[in-house]
Amino acid sequence: MTVSPTEGDREPQTDGGEMFATAELTQISRRQRYGEWFQEAVREPFSIAWEDWRMKVGLTIILGFIAMAALAWVSSSTFWVLENVTILEEPISNQGPQSLQPFESSDHLLGTDNQGRDILAGVVHATPMMLQMILAGAVFATVMATAVGTVAGYKGGTTERILMTISDVAMTIPGLPLVIVLVVLINPQNPWFIGIIITINVWAGIARTIHSQVLTLREHSYVEASRTMGISTPRVIQKDILPNLMPYITVNFVYSARRVIYDSVALYFLGILSFQTVENWGVMMNLAYQTAGALYNPATTYMLIIPMIPIIVLSFGLILFAQGTDRLFNPRVRTRQSGRTEPTEDADDDTPRVPQ
């Protein structure tokens, strides 16, 4: 693993900015400072990352789903003027003829299911809840993992042993069975809560990766320098350690997001999570599988296939996004980006992977 000390140096604060700032002749206005910060922290990385085709495609797909969620939200919202705005009707039974094949009617572009619900509407209106689950689960998993991993790795000693034993145990418990048992017993309905339950032990594996990274980071001389200067542990973690962990955190955020998609759809598909309406792509698959016999009947297979498409496309976008961050975070890829024509991806090893 390559960790670039320059990453830390780029942060103007880490090298004791105040000490020299007072001697500086030029006064920098607040606006300039924010402008510089924006340039350095947002624009530059973004333009570097954007050169990678994987990042382009991945980000476009993710933004597309966010737009889809916004469309669904506007259509179903009862908030103020939005109440009157309906771009796409919510899926309701008998809004169209039953079992209409896709691309046969312009009113129901993707057809209708066996209860006359518009399939396109079902796909679109399931998006907001899916994004809520993804956000909740991925944030929970990464924040938990980062906190446990950095504290354990940096503090060492008994803290480390206790935290790592807990992570090991949590990591060993197979995720899906645990999630299923919890879902059956708790029967959660709130999408944020479902997202967290799904990642209930996903954080542990990530915490392990981050922990081992911190173990190598803490031996770096600039970390040691901060420590000998008497800077407090939280501050050292925040200023010296965390910036170097960003690649791991980002990539694992994306993979936890994918995990939430897979598991939530699976739970709805198998009918383990209860549902009232077609609120998830998994619900649509469940209905096609259970009530329309889509596995046997070629005439209804489209009801099963269509909701699969957003699942695959969204996780495809997420994976491309994760792969595309290589260029952003990997100093070796980054330094030669201007010179070489064909950037090889020999930096792949530097993006940590939790396969599932």
Add this chain to the structure above:
Amino acid sequence: MNWVLKRTGQSVFTVWAVATISFGLIRLMPGGAEDIIVARIHESQGSDVPAEVIREQVQHRINIDPNAPIHEAYLQYMGGLVRGDFGHSVYLNRDVATILAEALPWTIFLMAISTLLTFGLALSLGAMMAYKEGTRFDISQTGVAILTTSIPYYVAAVLFIAYLGNRTSIFPARGRYPAVVEPGFTIQFIVGSFHHAILPAASFVLTVYGLTALAMRGNSIQILGEDYVRVARLRGLSDRRIALRYVGRNAVLPMYTSLLISIGFMFGGSIILEELFQYPGIGYYMYQAIEYQDMPLMMGTFLVITVAVVIALFVGDATYSKLDPRIKSGDDSESY
């Protein structure tokens, strides 16, 4: 030796922790398994069942006396587990332990095939892509790997069942072995079992190998550029030896943890796959248990899946220490 002791201790601790969690889920949680069982008894036998009858039935089913103080109930439950008594399934009217003992070998059979094929495919393909870096083979395989990784395994399973199983019947889409064959050590039975395992295993292998292959590719490319590989070439070592001992081994080591995690993932996924393929293994029974609100069976399968994963991880870790002699036995990092 020290390492073995430590690792064994950790495994035992994990199993104990999971058993304790499952006790908590049964006994302590409001609306937890115990409450569901009591509700079911009321449902089937009327609401005026004497408390004593309920107590007996609950104890018969999950080994927990609902009236006993918590520490006694805990000891009783753990004692039962140690003796291999997981309670009694209401829905199947058999002991949970018997059901699971019959189902477990099939799940392990399926998981072993899937795991071996996944790792074999991912590692060899990743290494090949690394050796041919930048060629058309490499680029197309990278694309394929990303694409297949985006497909959830159960989606692949559904497609396989619909198109290869039901429509064309190239492969059997349900069951563990052909219905006409008697279970036994016969060729028909063994071939039939493998034939039935092809679709479930393929659903896993084809959708899971991708990320591992990409990671293997990245690691191998990096290691191919290391000085010691060049020195090994200059020493005139055979390509085979370099590929296996110098490149392969060092490329696999950093991925070991994620490989081990994917074992747990696959065991977990067996619930969905075995239900879809109607393959009566552990996962299938867990699904049945949920569908019929059979709490003893559900908690039993949960525990058994966990123990299976713990054992698999233990074996995996043991092979890791064989591959990587640097494994440290103790913790020697400074604390501050």
